[in-house]
Amino acid sequence: xxxxxxxxxxxxxxxxxxxxxxxxxxxxxxxxxxxxxxxxxxxxxxxxxxxxxxxxxxxxxxxxxxxxxxxxxxxxxxxxxxxxxxxxxxxxxxxxxxxxxxxxxxxxxxxxxxxxxxxxxxxxxxxxxxxxxxxxxxxxxxxxxxxxxxxxxxxxxxxxxxxxxxxxxxxxxxxxxxxxxxxxxxxxxxxxxxxxxxxxxxxxxxxxxxxxxxxxxxxxxxxxxxxxxxxxxxxxxxxxxxxxxxxxxxxxxxxxxxxxxxxxxxxxxxxxxxxxxxxxxxxxxxxxxxxxxxxxxxxxxxxxxxxxxxxxxxxxxxxxxxxxxxxxxxxxxxxxxxxxxxxxxxxxxxxxxxxxxxxxxxxxxxxxxxxxxxxxxxxxxxxxxxxxxxxxxxxxxxxxxxxxxxxxxxxxxxxxxxxxxxxxxxxxxxxxxxxxxxxxxxxxxxxxxxxxxxxxxxxxxxxxxxxxxxxxxxxxxxxxxxxxxxxxxxxxx
Amino acid sequence: xxxxxxxxxxxxxxxxxxxxxxxxxxxxxxxxxxxxxxxxxxxxxxxxxxxxxxxxxxxxxxxxxxxxxxxxxxxxxxxxxxxxxxxxxxxxxxxxxxxxxxxxxxxxxxxxxxxxxxxxxxxxxxxxxxxxxxxxxxxxxxxxxxxxxxxx
Amino acid sequence: xxxxxxxxxxxxxxxxxxxxxxxxxxxxxxxxxxxxxxxxxxxxxxxxxxxxxxxxxxxxxxxxxxxxxxxxxxxxxxxxxxxxxxxxxxxxxxxxxxxxxxxxxxxxxxx
Numbered sequence: 218x219x220x221x222x223x224x225x226x227x228x229x230x231x232x233x234x235x236x237x238x239x240x241x242x243x244x245x246x247x248x249x250x251x252x253x254x255x256x257x258x259x260x261x262x263x264x265x266x267x268x269x270x271x272x273x274x275x276x277x278x279x280x281x282x283x284x285x286x287x288x289x290x291x292x293x294x295x296x297x298x299x300x301x302x303x304x305x306x307x308x309x310x311x312x313x314x315x316x317x318x319x320x321x322x323x324x325x326x327x328x329x330x331x332x333x334x335x336x337x338x339x340x341x342x343x344x345x346x347x348x349x350x351x352x353x354x355x356x357x358x359x360x361x362x363x364x365x366x367x368x369x370x371x372x373x374x375x376x377x378x379x380x381x382x383x384x385x386x387x388x389x390x391x392x393x394x395x396x397x398x399x400x401x402x403x404x405x406x407x408x409x410x411x412x413x414x415x416x417x418x419x420x421x422x423x424x425x426x427x428x429x430x431x432x433x434x435x436x437x438x439x440x441x442x443x444x445x446x447x448x449x450x451x452x453x454x455x456x457x458x459x460x461x462x463x464x465x466x467x468x469x470x471x472x473x474x475x476x477x478x479x480x481x482x483x484x485x486x487x488x489x490x491x492x493x494x495x496x497x498x499x500x501x502x503x504x505x506x507x508x509x510x511x512x513x514x515x516x517x518x519x520x521x522x523x524x525x526x527x528x529x530x531x532x533x534x535x536x537x538x539x540x541x542x543x544x545x546x547x548x549x550x551x552x553x554x555x556x557x558x559x560x561x562x563x564x565x566x567x568x569x570x571x572x573x574x575x576x577x578x579x580x581x582x583x584x585x586x587x588x589x590x591x592x593x594x595x596x597x598x599x600x601x602x603x604x605x606x607x608x609x610x611x612x613x614x615x616x617x618x619x620x621x622x623x624x625x626x627x628x629x630x631x632x633x634x635x636x637x638x639x640x641x642x643x644x645x646x647x648x649x650x651x652x653x654x655x656x657x658x659x660x661x662x663x664x665x666x667x668x669x670x671x672x673x674x675x676x677x678x679x680x681x682x683x684x685x686x687x688x689x690x691x692x693x694x695x696x697x698x699x700x701x702x703x704x705x706x707x708x709x710x
Numbered sequence: 711x712x713x714x715x716x717x718x719x720x721x722x723x724x725x726x727x728x729x730x731x732x733x734x735x736x737x738x739x740x741x742x743x744x745x746x747x748x749x750x751x752x753x754x755x756x757x758x759x760x761x762x763x764x765x766x767x768x769x770x771x772x773x774x775x776x777x778x779x780x781x782x783x784x785x786x787x788x789x790x791x792x793x794x795x796x797x798x799x800x801x802x803x804x805x806x807x808x809x810x811x812x813x814x815x816x817x818x819x820x821x822x823x824x825x826x827x828x829x830x831x832x833x834x835x836x837x838x839x840x841x842x843x844x845x846x847x848x849x850x851x852x853x854x855x856x857x858x859x860x861x862x
Numbered sequence: 863x864x865x866x867x868x869x870x871x872x873x874x875x876x877x878x879x880x881x882x883x884x885x886x887x888x889x890x891x892x893x894x895x896x897x898x899x900x901x902x903x904x905x906x907x908x909x910x911x912x913x914x915x916x917x918x919x920x921x922x923x924x925x926x927x928x929x930x931x932x933x934x935x936x937x938x939x940x941x942x943x944x945x946x947x948x949x950x951x952x953x954x955x956x957x958x959x960x961x962x963x964x965x966x967x968x969x970x971x972x973x
Binding site: 221222230233234276277279 | 794805809
Binding site: 347351354358361362365368369370371373374376377380381384385387388391392395398399404 | 872876879885888892895896899902903906930931934937938941944945948949952953955956959960968969970
């Protein structure tokens with residue numbers, strides 16, 4: 218039996234069952250959500266084991282074959298994204314079991330969370346433009362509600378800002394899909410890709426600009442980043458981990474990659490656009506992160522900066538650049554989720570997020586302190602950890618493409634990352650423990666479990682980067698490098 | 711109806727006659743979704759609008775007696791689950807997700823088009839329940855100022 | 863050239879979102895933008911003298927307008943209803959917390 222529809226059916230079904238059973242005791246919704254998320258987290262690995270490396274799986278919904286019907290496509294890139302989404306999703310759910318105790322209406326929280334997973338799984342699996350839009354909206358609307366979940370003044374304000382930006386983005390995307398439909402008479406990505414080859418129409422460029430703006434807003438690249446530093450810190454910690462670790466990648470970067478590499482075809486102008494946007498994001502995000510005094514805001518700005526690295530690597534367009542970008546995408550989802558979960562644990566125990574009110578916490582919170590140190594070292598690119606390899610690959614890619622200035626700038630930006638993470642570590646976990654903080658306890662067990670697993674993933678990805686590269690990343694790089702051959706793969710012929 | 715809640719007697723009387731007809735019309739649109747313009751979503755909105763009319767004319771208490779908010783939310787989730795179950799049944803009975811596993815029947819008859827009428831009913835439940843629940847949540851929020859947990 | 867109509871409508875909505883200070887007017891701007899896209903999609907499928915794409919017994923004709931954009935538009939409308947309900951409830955909550963709809967006064971976040 219084909220497993221692809223399960224990625225959409227399981228979370229969707231769980232969401233509504235949990236809401237239906239919302240009146241029952243909280244423990245049932247905990248168990249139900251955890252089991253569903255665990256199954257989802259195991260499924261992608263089954264897919265990897267059962268399929269050959271470069272195999273592409275096409276599933277037609279309701280037996281309607283591709284140009285007419287909606288199809289789900291599983292190739293290397295989708296497989297990478299599925300692993301990231303479902304594993305981080307599972308860990309965030311386990312973390313929420315303890316963390317969300319202080320909020321009411323936990324069943325509604327799980328329902329929204331599962332809807333968000335549905336949307337993201339759908340986005341990375343679908344091979345149809347309009348379906349992509351619908352799934353992106355499912356994920357986006359549930360994330361708007363999750364950001365406002367605490368219904369405090371700041372959260373509502375952040376959610377409103379996020380929602381206005383997000384709505385504009387979706388409208389631009391829908392406009393662009395309409396334009397493409399008008400030009401080609403089809404909504405299937407492969408079919409559209411085949412039809413528009415060699416068509417240099419102005420409307421096509423217009424639709425590309427609309428896509429770039431729309432998904433750029435979702436990916437929070439720097440001219441369109443204004444919502445992210447508000448929305449990500451305001452959400453509950455596991456949701457911030459999902460938003461920063463997965464959502465901006467699935468809705469933003471994945472869609473950009475799929476559309477610009479596989480449908481439109483990558484060219485020199487696009488490469489420059491990507492590299493300039495990437496560079497702006499790296500430095501803008503990094504410099505703004507330096508002067509934050511709120512722990513989660515610092516992490517949010519750092520997300521913008523690290524997303525810049527991914528976009529920059531993609532902009533290179535050669536093997537090493539794309540490999541580095543995809544590896545950095547995988548790494549960023551591990552360490553940034555870990556850092557957000559750490560910040561949640563700190564907030565849970567200490568009750569504040571201000572950097573100057575903390576210090577020496579690693580004495581009283583050993584697990585949180587140790588995992589957070591690992592994550593900080595990884596994200597700053599210290600050699601044995603995973604962040605080092607991905608940044609190295611991106612820089613190799615830049616050198617190979619003869620962009621020496623950009624390579625030097627990327628190294629500088631990496632040092633900048635180290636600077637603000639050192640500052641964060643010194644202010645929170647090292648230094649002298651304050652008197653009033655001595656009675657702090659470590660976070661509960663389920664929260665520690667998620668943090669330890671993610672820390673192990675960070676270290677493991679750093680040490681075993683070679684097998685990971687061969688098994689998971691190279692098929693994904695192939696998909697992007699083959700570019701517009703995508704359409705002949707899907708439609709056959 | 712001695713209480714002063716809601717609107718005037720004229721409005722109340724008209725709504726009393728009108729609401730069942732509106733509901734009937736909504737159900738007609740849902741059931742004939744595969745034959746005529748309409749379908750689950752428009753029909754569901756029409757059904758919900760009948761309850762919204764009741765709420766406007768008689769006030770929230772009377773409308774809540776006819777259709778509780780928890781019941782509306784329950785109908786919404788059931789509709790969505792029903793739709794998903796139909797889609798998953800397609801895997802087992804038809805071999806593909808969302809495949810139309812029921813016999814297609816003759817075109818232009820009420821009982822035709824396989825599982826599309828069933829899907830329309832599911833969507834109708836979902837939309838009708840959902841929109842009325844949203845409306846009640848917004849209205850109760852304004853009255854009580856608290857407790858309107860609005861999610862969808 | 864009729865497509866410029868929907869583009870102008872889109873720009874009106876965008877102006878509303880960018881310039882207006884009232885939360886509800888911003889929401890209205892978003893709704894106007896959504897309508898402009900719906901209008902655009904419907905116009906894409908229009909044919910001169912086309913029939914509605916419904917099979918009716920006794921009426922023969924192949925000059926149907928394109929039904930696909932209409933299906934897309936109803937989906938887009940469903941989505942916009944869900945997001946509209948959410949954003950309206952956000953506005954109500956914000957009003958409850960801040961006692962104002964003026965975005966220049968809703969600035970607890972520095973950013």
